[in-house]
Amino acid sequence: MFDNLTDKLSKSIQKIRGQANLSEDNVKEALREVRVALLEADVALPVVKSFIEDVKTRALGKEVMTSLKPAQVMVKVVQEELIKVLGESTEGINFNAQPPVVILMAGLQGAGKTTTTGKLAKYLQERENKKVMVVSADVYRPAAIEQLQTVAEQVGATWFPSSVVDDPVTIGMTALQAAKKGYFDVLIVDTAGRLAVDDAMMKEIKSLQNTISPTETLFVVDAMTGQDAANTAKAFSDALDLTGVVLTKIDGDARGGAALSVKTITGKPIKFQGVGEKMEALEPFHPDRIASSILGMGDVLSLVEEVERKIDKKKAEKLAKKVATGNKFTLEDFQEQLLQMQNMGGMTSMLDKLPGMSNLPDMVKDQVNDKTTGRMLAVINSMTIKEKRYPQLIKGSRKRRIANGSGTTIQDVSKLLKQYTQMQKMMRKFKGKGMMKMMQKLGG
Numbered sequence: 516m517f518d519n520l521t522d523k524l525s526k527s528i529q530k531i532r533g534q535a536n537l538s539e540d541n542v543k544e545a546l547r548e549v550r551v552a553l554l555e556a557d558v559a560l561p562v563v564k565s566f567i568e569d570v571k572t573r574a575l576g577k578e579v580m581t582s583l584k585p586a587q588v589m590v591k592v593v594q595e596e597l598i599k600v601l602g603e604s605t606e607g608i609n610f611n612a613q614p615p616v617v618i619l620m621a622g623l624q625g626a627g628k629t630t631t632t633g634k635l636a637k638y639l640q641e642r643e644n645k646k647v648m649v650v651s652a653d654v655y656r657p658a659a660i661e662q663l664q665t666v667a668e669q670v671g672a673t674w675f676p677s678s679v680v681d682d683p684v685t686i687g688m689t690a691l692q693a694a695k696k697g698y699f700d701v702l703i704v705d706t707a708g709r710l711a712v713d714d715a716m717m718k719e720i721k722s723l724q725n726t727i728s729p730t731e732t733l734f735v736v737d738a739m740t741g742q743d744a745a746n747t748a749k750a751f752s753d754a755l756d757l758t759g760v761v762l763t764k765i766d767g768d769a770r771g772g773a774a775l776s777v778k779t780i781t782g783k784p785i786k787f788q789g790v791g792e793k794m795e796a797l798e799p800f801h802p803d804r805i806a807s808s809i810l811g812m813g814d815v816l817s818l819v820e821e822v823e824r825k826i827d828k829k830k831a832e833k834l835a836k837k838v839a840t841g842n843k844f845t846l847e848d849f850q851e852q853l854l855q856m857q858n859m860g861g862m863t864s865m866l867d868k869l870p871g872m873s874n875l876p877d878m879v880k881d882q883v884n885d886k887t888t889g890r891m892l893a894v895i896n897s898m899t900i901k902e903k904r905y906p907q908l909i910k911g912s913r914k915r916r917i918a919n920g921s922g923t924t925i926q927d928v929s930k931l932l933k934q935y936t937q938m939q940k941m942m943r944k945f946k947g948k949g950m951m952k953m954m955q956k957l958g959g
């Protein structure tokens with residue numbers, strides 16, 4: 516998402532950055548480009564208007580024009596205003612209420628409500644240590660109830676049975692009683708969506724909201740729907756007391772308009788983003804990080820968090836200890852490192868999050884692509900344990916055997932051995948300084 520917007524914005528911002536002094540004319544020129552970029556990204560018109568107005572007032576004001584580095588300050592202003600549009604701070608589920616905290620899911624059919632219900636249950640169980648029950652109040656589609664049952668089983672949440680002969684309000688009330696009785700921390704209520712906003716649907720979910728008094732009413736919206744997302748958001752927020760928004764399918768090629776419009780239109784924060792079809796593909800929404808990534812500054816913080824979460828701490832510590840005590844860094848250790856790298860989604864997904872990487876030539880990207888890691892691992896896998904521990908044994912005929920066994924070439928094997936030697940040298944350099952220092956160094 517945002518690729519196009521990032522391209523356009525980076526260009527107009529680079530132009531400004533290149534100037535020592537700003538004049539009213541070139542600020543206006545830059546803002547014209549920003550406006551076009553936002554409109555092309557499908558941001559709702561009222562949001563574009565107020566955004567440009569706010570940036571303009573600040574850009575032509577004292578703050579920017581009289582500063583020592585007006586161009587840099589202008590960039591900062593654009594970034595700050597983007598953050599404002601996206602929602603200032605990261606907000607999670609409100610747990611200040613008496614448990615069970617009830618979360619009502621609202622949105623159009625196909626927006627991703629049922630999927631998000633499963634993802635959210637998983638997220639709250641694993642990250643917030645909550646006991647979660649889910650129930651479907653979609654009495655129009657038996658398949659929807661079954662779908663929720665399937666995702667609940669998948670994530671290990673308790674599924675409260677409901678059926679199409681019940682009415683949604685009764686389902687909500689009985690599930691709530693059961694959640695109280697079972698000492699659940701959270702009850703997530705999935706609801707029926709329609710293809711478009713209609714009165715009957717709104718009435719139904721409104722009466723559900725009135726009777727079960729949820730702590731959270733989350734509006735689930737498909738980021739791919741662009742301008743339509745803004746209209747739907749308006750209708751739902753007029754009819755219901757929303758507490759937050761979940762933006763789904765941002766892994767698709769959405770232009771970003773929904774993300775930039777929905778907070779201003781509903782006045783409610785985007786709390787989570789759906790980044791894929793799998794149950795783990797739900798992330799907290801970080802306005803500041805998204806703003807930076809829109810401006811082509813990369814999402815380094817998310818990357819660091821991802822690394823911390825996905826890395827196997829025990830294995831990393833073992834390796835760190837080895838390095839610290841000066842024990843030999845073997846090919847087995849190297850293999851372990853490569854495997855960890857693969858676990859983190861491979862280099863390509865990591866590169867995407869680094870600043871400026873979108874401008875990296877494809878040739879460079881190809882050199883660190885995930886195929887290379889796979890090939891390196893294949894080579895190591897074809898070695899005997901002895902060879903892994905004493906790589907100096909690997910000469911002519913052993914090289915040929917390893918190449919044949921791994922479906923690579925002798926050159927590949929030699930290349931891997933060279934990379935291993937380089938890594939070993941680096942490890943020696945860091946010996947005694949500890950792994951953490953090295954990680955810090957790598958993280959810049």
Ligand code: GDP
Nearest residue numbers: 624625626627628629630763764789790791792
């Ligand atoms: P509902 O009708 O609102 O309950 O929508 P569903 O939960 O059934 O989702 C509709 C479709 O969107 C399904 O095929 C989901 O797998 C897909 N989907 C939901 N969230 C995401 C997401 O974040 N990314 C992607 N790529 N697909 C999603």
